[in-house]
Amino acid sequence: MTTQSNTDRVYIFDTTLRDGEQSPGATMTLEEKLQVAEILDTMGVDIIEAGFPIASNGDFEAVATIAKRAKNAVICGLARAISADIDRAGEAVRFAKRGRIHTFVSTSPIHLAHQMKKTEDEVLEIVTRTVTQARNLIDDVEWSGMDATRTPVEFLARCTEAAIKAGATTINIPDTVGYSTPEDYYALIKTLIEMVPNSDQAIFSTHCHNDLGMAVANSLAGVRAGARQVECTINGIGERAGNAALEEVVMALKTRVDALPFHTAIESTSLSRASKVVSAAANFPVQYNKAIVGKNAFAHESGIHQDGMLKNALTYEIMTPESVGIKSTSLVMGKHSGRHAFKQKLADLGYELADNQFQEAFQRFKDLADRKKNVYDDDIIALVDDEMGSGADRIRLVDMSVMSKTGGIHRCELKVSVDGAPVEVSFDGTGSVDAIFSAIKEAVGAHPHLVLYAVDGVTGGTDAQANAHVRLELNGRIASGNATEPDTLVASARAYLNAYNRLLVERGAPAQGALAG
C-alpha cells in the first residue's frame, strides 16, 4: 500500500509568519507580512502558516489578506484548543483557495500538571472535541501535541489516534523545547507511525526548535522515519533559539539526495532573496556564518581554499552560490543611470514597488550615487529594504548634527517630526551614539531600554553604506529597527527611530510621550 510515509515528496510548511514572528523583536507590519507571504507563495512553499488569528485584529487581518492573495500555497491559521480560537482561525482562512486550521494542545506530563491542570483523559476528550469542531469548518485540519517529545509515547499515540479519528489530516509532533536528539526524534516518529492504527490516514509532520542546535538534524531524522511535512522558518527565526531553518532543510535534501532520497517543491534559487526579505521585514540580521544564506556561506578566505577553488570549484564547494540564488556582486549603476535602468535593476533583484515607493527609492539611489562611486546590487537591496521598512514611521528624522571631541563634549542637536509636528532638542552624551539615542528619547518623551545595537557595512570599502540594527525593550515588549545610510550616525539614529516606531505600532498609541513609564 502507498501511504504518505513511503512516497519521497516532502511538504514544506513555513511558519515564519507565526512561530518566526513570535520571536522577540521580530514583529512585522501587515505590509511586511504580505511581502514575506508573496515570496513564500511563489517559491514553492506548500503551506504558509500566516498567523494566529485570535491573537489580535492585526493577526486576523494578516491571515485573511494572505488567504485572499495566495495563488498556490495552502494558508493556515493557528488555534489553541479553544472553541473561539478555532472559529476565528476558520473565519480567517475561509478566503483561501485552500485553507487549513492548525489546532494544538499540550500533551506532556509537565504541561498537563503545571500549565493545564488536566488529566490525560480530559486531554483526549479535548483532542476529539477540537479537531471535530475544526473539521466541521474545513477539510484540512492539522493537530499538534505540544511538547510531544517529552510526552510518553503511549499517550501521544492515543492522542494521535483520536485526532485522526476526529478528522485530522496532518499530525504534527513538535519538539517544543528543542530537547530531542536525531536518534530520539527518529524513534519517536517511527514508533508513532507503527503504533497508531490509523496512521496511514494522515501525514506526519516535524516541528523542531533549535535550543540545542539540532532542529534541522532532528527534522531530517523525522523525514527518514516517515514524516512528510517539515515545519520550518526562513533564516530559522522563531521562539528562543528559533525553528529549523527552511533553507537548510531544503538544501540538505537537495545536496545529499544520495543519503536523503526525498524532494521538495521549493525553487532553491529563491532562498537568498527570501532570506533577505525576511531579515529586512523582521529586522533580524542574519549571522555571517549562517549556513546557505549567511554573508560568508560561500566565501573562501584561506589561501589553500582559494587556490583549490581557482583550480576547480568542486574542491571546496558542495553546492554553488547560484543554486541558492546568489549572483556574483556586480557593479551596477552610477549617477548617470536613469529611471528605466533603475526599474529594470529592481525587477532583476526581484522587487516590484508601488509608484510612490519607486519614486522615493529612485531619489535615494540618485543621492547615494552622487556620494558613492560604486553602487552595487547589495547597496540597492539595502536601500530598497530600508525604504519599504520605514514607510509607515510616525516619528521621522528631519535633521541632525553631531559634534564629538576626543576627551571633550559629544553633543547631538536633533530635529524630528512626530506625527508631522516638529520637535527640536539638544543632548550631551558620553559618546556620539549615546548623545543621539538620548536626544531621541528626550524628543519623544519615553525611555525604552537598548537591548542591541550593531552596525555593519553593506559592502566593503570605507565609502560603504552603514547598516544599523537597534533592538529596544519597554515594559516587556521588544521591537527591532533597521536603517541603511551612507553615514553611520545617521543610520544609527534612523534605526533607533525605526525600532521606536515599531513599539508604537504594536501599542497603537499616540506618538509623543506614548511610551513613557
Ligand code: KIV
Ligand atoms: O513549538 C510548538 O510546540 C508550537 C506549536 C504551537 C505547534 O509552535
Ligand code: ZN
Ligand atoms: Zn514552535
